[in-house]
Amino acid sequence: MQLVVARIGRAHGIKGEVTVEVRTDEPELRLGPGAVLLTDPASAGPLTIESGKVHSGKLLLRFEGVRDRNAAEALRNTLLIAEIDPEELPEEEDEYYDHQLMDLDVVLADGTEIGRITEISHLPSQDLFIVERPDGTELMIPFVSEIVTEIDLEEQRAVIDPPPGLIDDRAEIVSSRDAEDAESGEDA
Known part of the structure; x- marks a missing residue:
């Protein structure tokens, strides 16, 4: 690895x-x-x-x-x-190597599928999961304990509790904005 x-x-x-x-x-x-x-x-x-x-x-x-x-x-x-040896684990219990997180399924606490981790982006302030959704679009999830509540390597999943707006479907946002514009008489 x-x-x-x-x-x-x-x-x-x-x-x-x-x-x-x-x-x-x-x-x-x-x-x-x-x-x-x-x-x-x-x-x-x-x-x-x-x-x-x-x-x-x-x-x-x-x-x-x-x-x-x-x-x-x-x-x-x-x-x-x-x-590195693929079996090697980080020293801290709540730390992970990128290869351990790649391809994990991302789900909500109720089991609703969000997507699959395809990349981990290491930014100065925090790490981000790049998640591919079932429709092929990508989503960025901050890898912070307030949002990523559980990493289960045995079940190959990451459980998230996203704040409002983090995973809202773009199509729904666009269509609701278009509907609002149509009601007000504005062109989109």
């Missing part, structure tokens, strides 16, 4: 260090010295982390064989990918 753990940013200094945008909750495990990471594009790697440090709130990494600013800058926007 492969997991994107970081994206390489710009070069830092003249000795081959790069800034990285961390995309894992376990950077100390995935981005430590000696870690060998695959890359996307594959032509950039694999890369072995030689050293790392935090500078001004950003993680800086140096890779074996990358000794100057030009070599570091050539790696910009490269994704760093870790190989």
Whole structure:
């Protein structure tokens, strides 16, 4: 199983260090010295982390064989990918790896089917489930405990309690808006 753990940013200094945008909750495990990471594009790697440090709130990494600013800058926007055992679980009980959540059925507490998780988007403020609905449309569900009330890996489902408006059918919203416009005499 492969997991994107970081994206390489710009070069830092003249000795081959790069800034990285961390995309894992376990950077100390995935981005430590000696870690060998695959890359996307594959032509950039694999890369072995030689050293790392935090500078001004950003993680800086140096890779074996990358000794100057030009070599570091050539790696910009490269994704760093870790190989992980599919049976490996996060340390915390209420944490999940993306591969555990992919393809889970999303349902309401009463069992009403909403769709299936097709992607997890990691934003700075929160993670989002990208859910494909049965009609092929996509829906974004914030992965926060107030909305995602249960993850049941055995049953392969995520139970949600959405606030009003989060999963309303767009067709119903559009048709009700059209009906209101027709009543008021406005053109849609």
